[in-house]
Amino acid sequence: MVDGVEITWIGGNCPVQSEGTVDGLPYYFRARGMHWALEIEEAPGSTWRHEEPYGTGPFDAGWMPEDEALSFIEKAVGLFRSRGSGAAPSGADAEQ
DSSP states (O other): OOTTEEEEEEEOSSSEEEEEEETTEEEEEEEETTEEEEEEEEETTEEEEEEEEOOSSTTTGGGOOHHHHHHHHHHHHHHHHHTOTTEEEEOTTOOO
């Protein structure tokens, strides 16, 4: 895993979820349905979010293998750090 990323929990099916920190900021990863997303809380009420489609069926993301989830977390962390395309800030009521 990437330096500065601490995973405190990862697992489950329908959804696959993970929690931890990125550079000391709390993150939440969730894969369900046909997409996965990573949210990083930059400050109270200010959440950075990146989401991508996954699979072709309505339950594919919920059965994502753990090693694949870890690679998506790593990808999103890279985007967060560079503020790359495909990511946007969201409010406290972001879809989870």
